[in-house]
Amino acid sequence: MHRGRKWWTVVLGTSAGVVAAGAGTVWLSSGDGAEKRVVDTSASVRISAADSNEAARYWTAKRMAAAKPVGRAEAPGGAARTQAAAQAVPRSTAFHGIPTLGALFFNNGSGDHYCTASVVHSYSKKLLITAAHCIHGGRGAGYVSKVAFVPKYEKGKRPYGTWTAKMLLVDQRWASKSDPDLDFGFIGLNPLKGKTIEAAVGYNMLGVNQGVGKYVNVTGYPRIAYDKRDQPIYCRAKTARQSKYQVRMDCSGFYGGTSGSPWLLKYNGKTHTGYINGVIGGYQGGGNTHWRSFSPYFDNDVNVLRSAADKRA
Incomplete structure (x- = not known):
């Protein structure tokens, strides 16, 4: 559990445009069928x-x-030392995407932007996971607006349509302090043509407390603005x-727009699914070079x- 805490303070979401504090709890499954009631730290907006x-x-x-990427190194180039480091690590590969991964479009008050998000399994069958900084500006800021998710976006094509958000949620410690160890957030999507997002494209499971030193498939969208x-x-x-609460991986090509990219553990090449064991974000906003990326460590938080x-989706 984050910083060794056993219980958490509470902030619950209310109506659109408003985030308010209040008492409440959620049930947390242990994975073996047992459940316990814990106090949550969420801050949400409907x-x-x-x-x-x-x-x-x-x-x-x-x-x-025309949307601009959020965070990271936003264009190729840089110092010779950075280029040398990039050449020494694996290189990313362009591909046609997977249905559970998509481009996340929004307006953050300074213009139209995009990040990356992916479908994570839930009882509601409506959730995405991304970096908290993609949907909330952190300390002194608020939530983004005009949020839309396009699964398997490629060259302007929207094979599964455009999905709008019903709810945005981050940890209150991100919202109030920009805590990089809590730079992950969730989006509840509206149904589209009578289907939930999971029914339309499938999902990835959430991987928690999986340790480090393991291979992950990391996928994201750096190419909307910079690459034809x-x-x-x-x-x-x-x-x-x-x-203690940050993980890294080295691979070149993860420029701006890849914030929120899922780190898929035990990726299955046939089903194109895995366990989401991290998202690009956290330390340095996910990284200040394109060849080294960070993620908050996924523990019980x-x-x-x-x-x-x-519960709110």
């Missing part, structure tokens, strides 16, 4: 049907193509400990937050 409909209309193909191929990338790399998101 999005009205009118705002969701406006987001669906807002995101035209032209606006998606306009495709996602993937890389298979080994994780390593950066600090992420499980508690997913349970709180499921």
Whole structure:
């Protein structure tokens, strides 16, 4: 559990545009069938049907193509030392994407932007996971607006349609302090044509307390603004400990826009699914070079937050 705490303070979401504190708990499954009630730390915001409909209309193909990436090194280049380091690590590969992965579009008050998000399994069957900094600005800031998710986005194509958000949720310690160890968040999606996102594209399981030194497939969207191929990338790399609550992996090509990219443990090449064991974010906002990426370590805090998101989705 994060920082060794056994229980948590409570912040619960309320109506659209408002985040308020209040008492509440969520049930947390241990994985062996047992459950316990824990106090959650979530801060959430609900999005009205009118705002969701406006987001669906807002995101035209032209606006998606013009959206700017969030975080990371936003363009190739840099010092010779950085280039030498990039050449010494594995290189990412462009591919056609997978249904459970998509581009996440939003407006953060300074313009239209995008990150990466993926479908994570939940009882509600409606949840995405991404970096907290993609959906909430952290200390002194608030939530983004006009949120839309496009699974398997490639070259402007939307094979599974455009999905709008009903709820955004981060940990209150991210919202109030920009704690990099809690730079992960969840999005509850509205149904589309009568289906949940899981029914439409499938899902990945959540991996918690899996340690480090393991191979993960990391996939994300750095290519919308900078590369005419306009495709996602993937890389298979080994994780390593950066600090007590931060993990890293080395692979080149993860420029801006890859914030929120899932780290898929035990990836199955036939089903194109795995266990989400991290997301690009955390230390240095996920990394200040394209060849080294970071993620908060996924311990029980992420499980508690997913349970709180499921409750509100």
